[in-house]
Amino acid sequence: MEKFLLTLNVQHGYAVANRVNLLASNMNNVTAGNGGSGIYGSNGAVLSYYISGLGSSRLLISKVGSNVQQSFRTQGLKGFNTFNGKTELDSYITQERFDSNRFTIRKIELSTGVETVEKVCQKKFCCEFNINAVVPTIEEVYQLVAYDGEDSKESKIRGRIRICALMVCDSRGESCASRSILSTTKFLNISVHTEAKNEKEHFYQPVTLRTKLTPLEPLTQEESINEDIRTINVFTKNNTDIILFGLYGRSSGSTIFISSTLLVFVVVFRTLF
Structure with missing residues (x-):
């Protein structure tokens, strides 16, 4: 579902999930919503990236460490210097259409010094969030979202997908995951945990985003399999x-065309910029 997928967080999530060093280059065609390239470490580090709303390019150079030796699963790899100002991204095109009626959405309450554990489910797919945060004096609204099913006919993704996420919302809870919404809550620790039937054709990866359209770091994903149950955990601090x-999970039979991709999770239809 392209509302949750932007080029950089797809690239980063792939490197994190597979624990590989990744160099990814994307055509920068701003009129079509294409753009975003990066170099990512197998430890989840975002080493270098470029994303722009301008028809321009940049050479990315970074030192990449040796990948830690690991025994890859039998199916092999799974799934398939920065700008500080907003002006550079003003022309970057993102998807706006979103049908919130197909999602399970619920508000979550956060308190300083209190460990918050909340679960969100759709059908039999559930995710549990564990959060330690320092909240500001001015209340910020966060909601949990879950989805398990086929994507819409209009989507550029085909096949079954699963999503569970925490997202920041405006004060009315009507518009969420927009880079125009202030997010000052400090998350000391945040993790998401899910258990699902071990379907080998399913690939899971983190999906994270900041207001500058960049992924979160440090970021770690752990997976384990016990009989026919797969357990996935994603952490950041x-x-x-x-x-x-x-x-974000999808079947390997799904076809994804990453063009403008991601986010923009908008409960009420609106323009990001």
């Missing part, structure tokens, strides 16, 4: 400016 944090 000491982050602010979080507008989206969660998990």
Whole structure:
């Protein structure tokens, strides 16, 4: 579902899930909503990236460490210097259409010094979030979202998908995961946990986003299999400016065309910029 997928967080999530070093280059065609390239470490580090609303390019150079030796699963790899100002991204095109009626959405209450554990489900697919945060004096609204099913006919993704995420919303809870919404809550620790039937054709990866359209770091994904149950955990710590944090799964039979892709999770239809 392209509302949750932007080029950089797809690239980063792939590197994190597979624990590989990744160099990804994307055509920068702003009129079509294409753009975003990066170099990512097998430890989940975002080493270098470029994303722009301008028809331009940049050479990315970074030192990449040796990948830690690991025994890959029998199916092999799964799934398939920065700008600080907003002006550079003003022309970047993102998807706006979103049908919130197909999702399970619920508000979550966060308190300083209190460990918050909340679960969100759709059908038999459930995710549990564990959060330690320092909240500001001015209340910020966060909601959990879950989805398990086929994507819409209008989507560029085909096949069954699963999504669970924490997202920041406006004060009315009507518009969520927009980079125009202030997010100052400090997340000391945040994790998402899910258990699902071990379907080998399903690939899971983190999906995270900041207001600058960049993924969160540090970021870790762990998976384990016990008989026919697959357990997936995604962790991050000491982050602010979080507008989206969660998990995205799809069947390997799904076809994804990453063009403008991601986010923009908007409960009420609106324009990001």
